[in-house]
Amino acid sequence: MKDNIVLIGFMGSGKSSVGIRLAHALGYEFMDTDHYIESTYEKSIKDIFATEGEEAFRKIETDSLKELSKSLHHHVIATGGGMPLREENAALLRQIGTVIFLNASKEEIYSRLKEDTTRPLLAGENPMQRIEALLNARLPIYQKAADATVTTDQRSFYSIIEEIQKSMIK
Ligand code: S3P
Numbered sequence: 001m002k003d004n005i006v007l008i009g010f011m012g013s014g015k016s017s018v019g020i021r022l023a024h025a026l027g028y029e030f031m032d033t034d035h036y037i038e039s040t041y042e043k044s045i046k047d048i049f050a051t052e053g054e055e056a057f058r059k060i061e062t063d064s065l066k067e068l069s070k071s072l073h074h075h076v077i078a079t080g081g082g083m084p085l086r087e088e089n090a091a092l093l094r095q096i097g098t099v100i101f102l103n104a105s106k107e108e109i110y111s112r113l114k115e116d117t118t119r120p121l122l123a124g125e126n127p128m129q130r131i132e133a134l135l136n137a138r139l140p141i142y143q144k145a146a147d148a149t150v151t152t153d154q155r156s157f158y159s160i161i162e163e164i165q166k167s168m169i170k
Helices: 015-026 033-041 045-052 054-069 087-096 106-113 127-145 157-169
Strands: 004-008 029-032 075-078 097-103 148-151
Touching: 004 015, 004 087, 015 029, 015 075, 015 157, 029 033, 033 045, 033 054, 033 075, 045 054, 054 087, 087 097, 087 127, 097 127, 097 157, 106 127, 148 157
Parallel strands: 004 075, 004 097, 029 075, 097 148
Antiparallel strands: none
16 A cells, blocks of 8 residues: 655665654654665675675565565655665555655765765775766666655755655645
8 A cells, every 4th residue: 555655765865864754753654674674684784785796685675675565554664775776666666655756966975975884885996986877877767766856965854854745745
């Protein structure tokens, strides 16, 4: 049933931090798909990438989403940044909720994640270049998968949440 709100978007776009506050504002539960995977598989995302590789992680992501979609109601769901890349996942997300794309600029993402060591896709040389390349490739996918887009650059949680709520009434 479509009674959830699903947040999609790039790493560092604010899905978890906004999601927790949005859930509180709506009286919904909060669920983070990365945390679900880490507790189910008893491994960090970083370790899954290191030991099993990205493809294995993507399969785990799809399996987890299928499992979660059977039971989630009145949840705000923060998804991993790569979740909507598989069309199968994007379709499932649309089935279970209103999909909101949290958009942020590459500069904002870089500034939020420059000290972060938990994102394997941004590890290594020149993270700004990685962010730019991945963001350009993913932008049309996020836009296509979403019912509405909300920009999070230099905005308060209050204003972001207000815009999400308005976009849900439309
Ligand atoms: C990924 C985003 C991460 C996590 C994994 C892969 C991606 O989640 O799922 O590192 O492909 O963008 P966040 O968006 O919560 O950082």
